[in-house]
Amino acid sequence: MLSNNIQLEGKTVIVTGAAGFIGSNLVGRLFREFQDIKVVGIDSLTDYYDVRLKQERLAQIAALGRDWTFLKENIADKQAVDRIFQQHKPSVVVNLAAQAGVRYSITNPDAYIESNLIGFYNILEACRHHGVGHLVYASSSSVYGSNKKVPYSTDDKVDNPVSLYAATKKSNELLAHAYSKLYAIPTTGLRFFTVYGPAGRPDMAYFGFTDKLRRGETIQIFNYGNCKRDFTYIDDIVEGVVRVMQHAPEVQTGEDGLPIPAYKVYNIGNSSPENLLDFVSILQEELIEAGVLPSDYDFEAHKQLVPMQPGDVPTTFADTTPLEQDFGFRPSTPLRQGLRAFAQWYAGYYK
Numbered sequence: 001m002l003s004n005n006i007q008l009e010g011k012t013v014i015v016t017g018a019a020g021f022i023g024s025n026l027v028g029r030l031f032r033e034f035q036d037i038k039v040v041g042i043d044s045l046t047d048y049y050d051v052r053l054k055q056e057r058l059a060q061i062a063a064l065g066r067d068w069t070f071l072k073e074n075i076a077d078k079q080a081v082d083r084i085f086q087q088h089k090p091s092v093v094v095n096l097a098a099q100a101g102v103r104y105s106i107t108n109p110d111a112y113i114e115s116n117l118i119g120f121y122n123i124l125e126a127c128r129h130h131g132v133g134h135l136v137y138a139s140s141s142s143v144y145g146s147n148k149k150v151p152y153s154t155d156d157k158v159d160n161p162v163s164l165y166a167a168t169k170k171s172n173e174l175l176a177h178a179y180s181k182l183y184a185i186p187t188t189g190l191r192f193f194t195v196y197g198p199a200g201r202p203d204m205a206y207f208g209f210t211d212k213l214r215r216g217e218t219i220q221i222f223n224y225g226n227c228k229r230d231f232t233y234i235d236d237i238v239e240g241v242v243r244v245m246q247h248a249p250e251v252q253t254g255e256d257g258l259p260i261p262a263y264k265v266y267n268i269g270n271s272s273p274e275n276l277l278d279f280v281s282i283l284q285e286e287l288i289e290a291g292v293l294p295s296d297y298d299f300e301a302h303k304q305l306v307p308m309q310p311g312d313v314p315t316t317f318a319d320t321t322p323l324e325q326d327f328g329f330r331p332s333t334p335l336r337q338g339l340r341a342f343a344q345w346y347a348g349y350y351k
């Protein structure tokens, strides 16, 4: 196991995408775990999904009464990013701001280029000019494209993205590698696998299915249900991010006198893929249990099996061996437990 080489106590951390699902949970966890930490959150509050959910997440963070600064800024604005880094001098930066979603990238490519490429480049430049000790950034399981080999390993070749979203995430890894090499910036990319949980993203299947079932609409199950997903509970993702933040890849000099890239990429996934139909069954049971749907709900009448969609992949399955070896941790929250937490939150939120 690696030992920590970054102390977060007494330090400033910048989290981009702080009003987002993963970002807001990360900020909350940082404040719970570290007594003396300053967190600066950046988020442009895009209207990709209901902005009220983002504002509520921010209100919950503010209510903690800790050393918290929120800045409504766009990471694609280079001057703004530079100004923020200049002013706050972060030790660690966690870049989670991005235009997420595979299907949306087919109809709205501009948003991906702006946030995921220009925005990420600006973050790299700011890390370079302001001496950031570790940049941790979100990549995605989507970089594996239609990889046939399972489980997906970070040693697999990932040069065949099947969506623009995936292409931007793979590009982030390439840009990070170049910056680690050229400017000795320690970077760690994290390939997240389908993250779910309370106050999650309304565009994701479990949330969208719940909304539709509650409204009496029909849900569409892609690839006739022959999809497997490595669903990863939010607390597991956050645990992984917090551990990774505290160990920056070592900066070393090669025989040529130039830096060896201080660069790492890890999978963070549950490494236990679930069939989509089984997932829907558990979700249904938990929605009834939480009182979101009545116990006599006719699920069969609200389900439609449809073909695969462009940009989708049939399976995601994380090999988390390197994460386990280096950080002594692998996600393990059972799907039922995670969906129960989601259903209970949903019941309260939409009451």
Ligand SMILES: NC(=O)c1ccc[n+]([C@@H]2O[C@H](COP(=O)([O-])OP(=O)(O)OC[C@H]3O[C@@H](n4cnc5c(N)ncnc54)[C@H](O)[C@@H]3O)[C@@H](O)[C@H]2O)c1
Binding pocket: 016, 017, 018, 019, 020, 021, 022, 023, 042, 043, 044, 045, 046, 047, 054, 073, 074, 075, 076, 095, 096, 097, 098, 099, 100, 101, 114, 115, 119, 138, 139, 140, 141, 191, 192, 193, 194, 195, 196, 201
């Ligand atoms: N949730 C998942 O299943 C999953 C899986 C793989 C990778 N990821 C990645 O993890 C990260 C966080 O995902 P999430 O699920 O929390 O998504 P999210 O959409 O809830 O959070 C992203 C946040 O970034 C903000 N943002 C977008 N563009 C911005 C910009 N240009 N400047 C400033 N803020 C901007 C949005 O307003 C949003 O609040 C993203 O990079 C995403 O691609 C998520």
